Amino acid sequence: GIQVEQSPPDLILQEGANSTLRCNFSDSVNNLQWFHQNPWGQLINLFYIPSGTKQNGRLSATTVATERYSLLYISSSQTTDSGVYFCAGEYGGATNKLIFGTGTLLAVQP
Amino acid sequence: DAGITQSPRYKITETGRQVTLMCHQTWSHSYMFWYRQDLGHGLRLIYYSAAADITDKGEVPDGYVVSRSKTENFPLTLESATRSQTSVYFCASSVMREQYFGPGTRLTVT
Numbered sequence: 001g002i003q004v005e006q007s008p009p010d011l012i013l014q015e016g017a018n019s020t021l022r023c024n025f026s027d028s029v030n031n032l033q034w035f036h037q038n039p040w041g042q043l044i045n046l047f048y049i050p051s052g053t054k055q056n057g058r059l060s061a062t063t064v065a066t067e068r069y070s071l072l073y074i075s076s077s078q079t080t081d082s083g084v085y086f087c088a089g090e091y092g093g094a095t096n097k098l099i100f101g102t103g104t105l106l107a108v109q110p
Numbered sequence: 111d112a113g114i115t116q117s118p119r120y121k122i123t124e125t126g127r128q129v130t131l132m133c134h135q136t137w138s139h140s141y142m143f144w145y146r147q148d149l150g151h152g153l154r155l156i157y158y159s160a161a162a163d164i165t166d167k168g169e170v171p172d173g174y175v176v177s178r179s180k181t182e183n184f185p186l187t188l189e190s191a192t193r194s195q196t197s198v199y200f201c202a203s204s205v206m207r208e209q210y211f212g213p214g215t216r217l218t219v220t
Contacts, residue, residue: 031207033207033208033209035211041198041213041214042211042213042214043200043202043211043214044211045208045209045210045211048206048207048208086152086153088153088209090207095158095160095166096141096143096158096160096204096207096209097143097155097158097168098143098153098155098209099155099169100145100152100153100154101152102150102151102152103152
């Protein structure tokens with residue numbers, strides 16, 4: 001089937017800690033993206049990462065498409081990193097349709 | 111640079127009423143999408159559009175109608191609102207496969 005699964009569902013960190021979020025996706029899903037939903041509800045595109053590794057400041061993402069998983073690394077976490085992190089992948093051919101995982105809720109404490 | 115806007119931001123309506131949620135983007139992106147976000151489900155695709163006058167169903171289209179007569183606008187109509195349609199609705203547009211989201215509309219059906 002078409003599936004995207006994220007782990008862990010919840011994560012609490014102290015400011016300054018590092019973390020790794022995981023996304024597993026089924027064979028019919030490709031072209032992973034990572035999003036951050038801040039506590040005010042706004043969804044921000046972090047990475048479009050169909051394969052390989054990308055870095056943006058303290059955040060980086062790696063997708064190993066052949067093994068159907070993607071990882072999001074957050075280093076030296078800050079309270080502003082709090083929120084929900086979603087991964088999503090394309091399905092249904094060249095339609096840009098996304099199926100989302102259920103997210104990882106991250107709380108960074110000062 | 112307005113990007114993508116949604117209106118209204120908050121709406122309370124009664125069961126059986128027709129409601130239209132508006133989405134407007136200033137980027138001239140070809141693809142546009144409507145999602146709903148519910149606790150425990152993440153985001154689910156309702157409808158999408160590849161271009162003006164081209165629309166198609168997503169995962170959860172029942173009870174919704176869309177139209178797209180102009181590239182920049184993609185309204186979503188609930189023809190006869192039900193309590194199960196209480197949700198937060200997000201509009202998105204995409205370029206080069208990356209999706210960008212509007213601020214969301216919180217809809218309550220009483």
